[in-house]
Amino acid sequence: MNAFRGDTALSDIELEEKLAKKALNRGMVGRLLPLVAPIRAQIAAVVSIEIVQVLVIFARPLLIGLVIDRGLRHAQGGIDLPLILWACIGLAATWGGRFALGGLSHYFAGVAAIRLLNDLRARVFAHVQTLSVGYFDRTRAGRIIARADRDVDMLEPLLIQGPPEFLSAVLRLCLSGLLLWLLAPALLLGLAAIVPVLIVATILFKRIAQRSWARVAENRSRFTAHLVETVAAVRLIKQAGREKENLARYKGLLDDFNTSLIRGTARSGWFAPFTGLLTTAGIALILLIGGRGIALGTLTLGELAQSLFYVFLFLAPLQEFSDLFERFANGTACAQRIFLLLDTEPDIRDRPDAVALPRLRGEIEFRDVRFGYLPGKPVIHGLDLTIAPGEVLAIVGPTGHGKSTLVQLLTRFYDVDSGAVLIDGHDIRAISEASLRRQVGVVLQDNVLFGGTVLDNLRLARPEASDEELIAAARVIGAHEVLEALPHGYHSQVGALGAQLSQGQRQLVCLVRAYLADPAVLVLDEATSAVDVSTERRIQEALRVVCEGRTSVVIAHRLATIRQADRIAVIRDGGIVEIGAHDALMARGGHYAALYEAYLSSSGTGEDEARQPAL
Template identity: 35%
Template sequence: MDDKWKKKTVKKDTYRKILKYIRKHWFFVGLSLIFAAVTVALTLYIPILTGRAIDGILGPGAVDFNGVRNVLQTIVVVIILTSLAQWVMNVCNNRITYHVIRDIRRDAFAKIEILPLKYIDSHSYGEIVSRVIADVDQFADGLLMGFTQLFTGVMTIFGTLGFMLLVNVKITLVVVLITPVSLFAASFIAKRTYSMFKLQSETRGEQTALIEEAIGNQKVVQAFGHEEESQKQFDEINGRLEKCSLRATFFSSLVNPCTRFVNSLVYTGVGITGALSAIAGGISVGQLACFLTYANQYTKPFNEISGVVTELQNAVACAARIFELIEEEPQVPDRADAIELKHADGNVSLDHVRFSYSPEQKLIEDFNLNVKPGQRVAIVGPTGCGKTTVINLLMRFYDVDSGEIRVDGTEIRDMTRKSLRSSYGMVLQDTWLRNGTIRENIAMGRPDAAEEEIIEAARASHAHSFIKRLPQGYDTVIAEDGDNLSQGQKQLLCITRVMLCLPPMLILDEATSSIDTRTEIRIQKAFAKMMEGRTSFIVAHRLSTIREADIILVMKDGNIVEQGNHAGLLEKDGFYAKLYNSQFSV
């Protein structure tokens, strides 16, 4: 019962959130309703005119040609007006739907921008993409169908009943008594399709995540001969998607035949009752023809609405997943009185810092460090010891569990994230480039940089020579993530980006890992010049690159086990000496 109650609550909340987005476009909703009413009224007026035309044919040789001609002319005008009203209604519906979708996608992407890194790290990129793209598209289809057919369908039902009551009350009662069977059939099936469509949407997201991962890492898959295992994994998810899609489609497809069967009963009941009434002289032949047309028009919306209800179940299931993303807890916002960090000196201290990604697995325990302005701090240690985690904490991608991190004496949680991060220049082992020109990628941190400054930064990072060899030089357009460049070239561009900004503090996380030895020597010299007077944090596995560091922090299991300069640590013959010698032992 609790599970059923929870599902009902989720559905109600989802409907409420959808209406919240639709409410912004109340003018076009009202306009759509008005033209839907006009469309229905004019459509229902046509059978009355048709009945009059039939009644104008009194018998062989007794036809009221003038009357029939006038009625036919009126029908033509009504059809033209109906088409025009329907067109305006569809324009309004499309506008509402795609404006709502635009707003939802904008809110979803805006939320992604402020989500804590913890959420991004714990969810596959493909699954997030599936929510923003595929689920929103599915929701759009259902919403558009709902606006287009639901409004006119409901109005047609009530309008037809009204017209039928005007013609003959007894025959109308026959229609009304059989109708609940159709409603019961549609409601019974629709209630059971929501959970199936929700499972289908979730499985589709899982499949999208796998495809995105496989395509993005196709080289790795092929290099390690993982194609067969990858195919098996895809087939397993694809098989589950097939089963849940078939179940959802099968149950939803039952609605239309069931309602059509009931509708046939309605038509039959109207035909028999109307024929008997016409024989008895209760109604004319024209009125009977009008009634039969109304019976068709009355039952038709039930077929359409049953299809809409099924599609809406899918749309609501997709919308629920989108709203889950939109309503995720954002990262802790900057405090109202947060200060702007300007012209940082580079004095950084970590006092009794504790942090772990999950409560069950401890990582950094009682970490203490005091870095003076201009010092070069190297962080070394085995994989998983917490080197990159320290960088994440310094940049405030994650907040500490306890303790404090201060920059120039101010706790970093008391300053804005933007000003803190703009005070750091960061070059990571994993490069990131966007689709655009080389110039745009270099100038990302300083869009207003002059051409001479960009070229000077490229010369300093030794990227200028390879850029000039590209087809259009600095105007060469690179693909997403720079896939048409080598890994070393991509890393040179990321280094150039930092050299252009030259902030007061630097973070170099394996910044030269993908560069050949000859170029690395040149870049190390450029780094040495760049780091003069700047506080620098250097994460390195190749210990030969950090010999000149002022302080070397040797980390193990989240703690600093040794601290000092290169020569002093070698003399200690401790953990650092073992790490260093292991890289140069024959």
């Protein structure tokens, strides 16, 4: 991966471009049209209503001109009250019709927006779930949330509101120009001088605005990402006493956002007053030409009044284009980032010929495995290891030497750089991901629970199970007493990420979940390292039940917990340096014996206590 340009507002986008293997700036029209296709009926309804509304608007100057020229200047020199009355009724009808049609237009636009935005959010969510673990390791969670939330919201003004309003503006521009030409060609020719100036200004504005609003949106996603990370790590921030520094960082990101917003507004804010200036100049020109036409008798007062309405209808869309192009710039910038996420392909995917395997025996083989998270920096070096079906293998070693990496490779969160990982002789790259994940269960040190009750979380492993079956599983592994003692028993809310449960309670829920899933292979990655001794013994009892009858791979820092494992493998510098049973390794006096003695010394655990039943 090439070096980035530094910590600039767009360096995160550069990372996303590298992950997607595509550049950000691409034409959006071809990508956006398929999004609109499912709601074309609602969009057609909104467009039709806008056309009727435009026609209603143009009825007003005709009625006003009729009142001035015929109602107030009757042939007999009086006032034609019936004509004026009918004209007033007609004007009232145009206003009433516009209000009614406006409400109907908003209804259809709202229905279309809900469907489009929900479909797009679901599409982004579904795609995010397909991405490999490596993507989440390199991407901030807040940026993903910004894509699926605010960036999607910003497409509504672009795709739902924008096209009908743009069509309305164009129709009013064209119709008013046509009617001006039919009524007084000189007036339209006077306005024609304004149009080229406006076109040049619009093109310039579009280029400036699109760059500016892209930076604004990107800086917004940066402070959103920081907010999400703060919420997730609030305990660490409080424990370290870094609230002020974290606030300062957040304020800095807000300052970057505000600066880009001010600069963007300053660069594009000239367009609205500039079109206002053009409008004022156009009206002044029309009054001058129209006044001369009245003086020469080529134009009536009613026709001049109509012409002024048409001039406003001609120039008003020119001013609206500033808002429309700002929406376009902001919306397309958000769309580009959404599509950049959707264009990102998972690193790990099923082969076309991937197979779904039946229940496996559970034999695992790492065959000359080499792997590194970064190019040129291997973590695993030519590792060979075979685990027999039903065997309990413990893996120990210093931190950072590749223990957890083996779990990542076995579950195929990452693919090996060379060599192979096999289960029952099948290369896991030839097995479908869904089939592999059903065969391999993982219990981590810090497992995640979802908001809901304990039963809701247990049911994730077996959705069709009844409450009684879930509780029976908890009884089998010895977790019932602890879970039943919760304030509302199995119906207790676990809170966000299980925050309302203790570490040990969460771990027991995860063990029951693993038991219910009934995998052929169970991986325990430091599953007891963050609990007290009393809870650890209860969890160890549950672990023995869960591991029974299946291949188990146990990674543990508390070496006393793996004394009874069938074999213990010592990993160092990405390779296996020793393997065997506890007693044999202790008798050998090598790496494992040194680790074990250091563990007993640092933990203050006596040999008799260490001999308590464990895996």
